[in-house]
Amino acid sequence: MAGIKQLLSVCLLLLSIIAGFCAFRTAPVSGTPMRQFTIRPNEHLGEFLPKTIIHVAHPGDTRTVRCESTVDNAWVNLDFRLEETTTGRSIPFNANVSYYHGNIGTEAWESGSRVTTQFLEIPEPGEYCVFVKGTTGQGNDPEPMVAQSGMDIDVFIYNGPQQTRAWLLILAGSLVIGTSILLWTLAHRRPQSSRREEQRLNENPTAALATPQHRDDVLPVPTWPAPAPPSRLAMLDGMRGAAALAVVCCHFFVPELSSLATTLNSIFPDPIPTLAQHGDLGVEVFFVLSGFVIAFSIGNRRMSGRYVANFALRRSIRLDPPYLATLALSMLLWAAYLPGGLTECYQQSLGWRGVLANSFYLQNIFGFPSSVGVAWTLCLEIQFYLAYIGLFSLAQFVSGALGSGGQDDRRDFSTSQTALLATFLPLSIASVIWWNCSLADFSFFGTWHRFFVGVMCYWAFSQRITSVGFFVFAVALAALAIHSHDLRGGTAATTAILIYVAGRTGHLSTALSASWLQYLGRISYSLYLVHLLVGVSLVNMLYRSDQSKPMALCLLVIGLVASIAGAELMYRLFELPSVRLSRKMKCRTTETIASPVSF
Structure with a gap:
């Protein structure tokens, strides 16, 4: 069965590659134009010419x-008009081409583009005559000029992206289903040793009876107890x-x-609308929970190259498939919605650099x-992981240099309080000051203190x-938030204090344990990713300005x-298999002396 699923996933992924190639080949500006002509700005400017x-x-x-x-340090503006030959129906639009460059000292600069693309949706069928006129100018001069040698404008008209959209739908479907099947197969694959043992027992059923632990009247007893699964912190999931x-x-x-807003x-x-509009403060709760959970998962392990690589791989497997699936669906649906299809989507993403930047959380x-x-918060999350790993490694080095790392014992990698605070506090205090100077800097540096x-x-x-x-630290952050009317810093400080108090009073495993909150907590990552793409987009499509309040x-x-x-659906197809696969790849290491924590 597993082999059939693997074969099916490979076939679907190959189909997605073929569909992507066909979508690119059928994109409007990839083929031969249906019409092509040249406009010369020094001839007949100001007149519509068929x-x-x-x-x-x-x-x-x-x-x-x-x-x-x-164009070179100049601009050209073309006014187009499509006129239906029988009814006289007119569709106007324009296109502007401008390109500037120069030097500031020893630094070169450029802006604009010598190419522009417009996508025109024609509401009624028919035969349309194309009219065009244009003006041109140098520099920032708004006055049109006729004498511009070498200012020819080549105009190309292509068919629409109807075939491209069909291929995009095939690409989206095959990519989603094929990737989810592949993830499910990898997450449920049994270890090779387990399969060999099962094969050995199938070939020799009496082998199990030959074990020393077996007696006719007693079931075999394992020689060591199975490890108990870690208890979930219900309050964190509820939050x-x-x-x-x-x-x-x-x-x-x-x-x-x-x-609908x-x-x-x-x-x-x-205050219901006001409270709803401040729901974005939930992002600050995510930041605090991320800081707590990452510190908890890393514990006090030694930051060896093997562990860091394993941690990065597991985080990537955990986060990337749902995010990349959402990114692919967003771009494909965006391309299917835009008049220019894949070409316009590619242009608005600023080319392949923009696509790669979005894929690696670098936008x-x-x-x-x-x-x-919502991906801006994921960018900050990834930057926080990297910064925490780097600073924690530095803290371990400082702790060892101060003689508090127990270097005589190779399994003792404890990090002293002095080393931790000396390494992390300068950045955290600077982040608080930097944020409170504007209360609007959502860069990594401005938000670090909420993770910390x-x-x-x-x-x-x-x-x-x-x-x-x-x-x-928490009370100082809360006091500064009250003084500066900073709801974000106040939310972060309050969240951290609530977690600490709940843990010390024994409520971290029982508070916010309502089933509906636990369910939302389980799918929270997928919900955060897709709600704009699914829920808000659906409402925008169905909404009409004349609808009644009950309908709203x-x-x-x-x-x-x-x-x-x-x-x-995203959780079942992508996130759950990613979680299971990430757990299977956990690095087995004893390089830790993390203190036991009782919640």
Whole structure:
């Protein structure tokens, strides 16, 4: 059965590669243009000139118009008009080409592009005559100029991306199903030793009876007890679920994202809209929980090359498949929605560099647009993991240099409180100061202290640092947040203090243990990833400005249900197999003396 699933996944992945190649080949600007002509700005400027005729067979067909010019520190603007030959129906649009470059000292700069592409959706079928006129100018001069030698503009008209969209749907379906089957197969594959043992018993059924532990009247007893599974911290899962739900509700109340927001804000009395719009504070809860959980999972293990590589691999397996699946679906659906299809999507992503930056969580560093709206927090998460590993390695080195690392015992890698605070506190204090200067810097440096307060919470639990040290930092962060009216810093400090108090009073395994909160906590990562793509997008498609208030409430419920359903599907197909596969690849190491923690 496993072999059939592997074969099926390979076939689907091959189909996705073929579909992707066909989608690229059928993209509008990849083939031969249906019409091509040249405009000379020094001839007939200001007049509409009939140039060519295009035929549109179906309503809503798309045509791609690409303009190229050799402008140099100049601009060209073309005004187009499509006129239906029988009815006189007119469709106007324009295209602008501009390119500038120069030097500032020894540094070269450039802006603009010598190529522009427009995508035109034609509502009615028919035979259309193309008219075009243009103006041009040098530098920033707004006055049109006629005398511009070498300013020819080549115009290409391509068919629409209907075939591309069909291939994109095949690509999306085969990629999603094939990858999920492959992940499921890898996650449920048994170890080779287990398969050999089963094969040996099948070939020789009496082999099991030959073991010394066997007696006729007593079942074989294992020589060592099976390790008990670690208990889940129900409060953390509940907080994660509540934070995810708050973020989802927030985005339905934001006018820039949801067409339903204005109506919802008028339906509900205050303070409900205000509270909903502040649901994005759930992100700060995620930051604190990430700091706590990563510090807990790493414990006090030695930062050897083997462990760091294994940690990075497991984190990648845990996070990447659901994120990359969401990224692929976002871009494919985006391409299917845009008039220009894959070509326009590729252009708006700023080319292959933008696609790669989004794939490796680097878009916020290099300034590329994010294809997944919530991915900016994932970028910060990855940067936090790397920074924590680096600083913790440095703390272990400093601890050893101070003589507190127990270097005589090769299995003793304890990290002193002095080394931890000396390594981590400077960055954390600088982050607090940097954030409070603007209260709007969502870079890694501006948000580090919200991760770190969760780290200190765990360190206080494990007695790596004193509880006084944790409370001093958390209370100082809360006091500064109150003084600066900083809701984000206050939310982070409050979350960390609640976790610590719940743990010390024995409620970390029982608080927020309601089944619906635990369920939301389990699918929170998938819910966070897909709710904009599924729930908010669905509401935007169904919403009409003349709809009644009860219908608006129904749409809100539909959006929430669709978000949770999409998250459940993403969890089953990608996240759950990724979690299981990540656990199977855990590095077996004894290079730790982490203090036992009682929650």
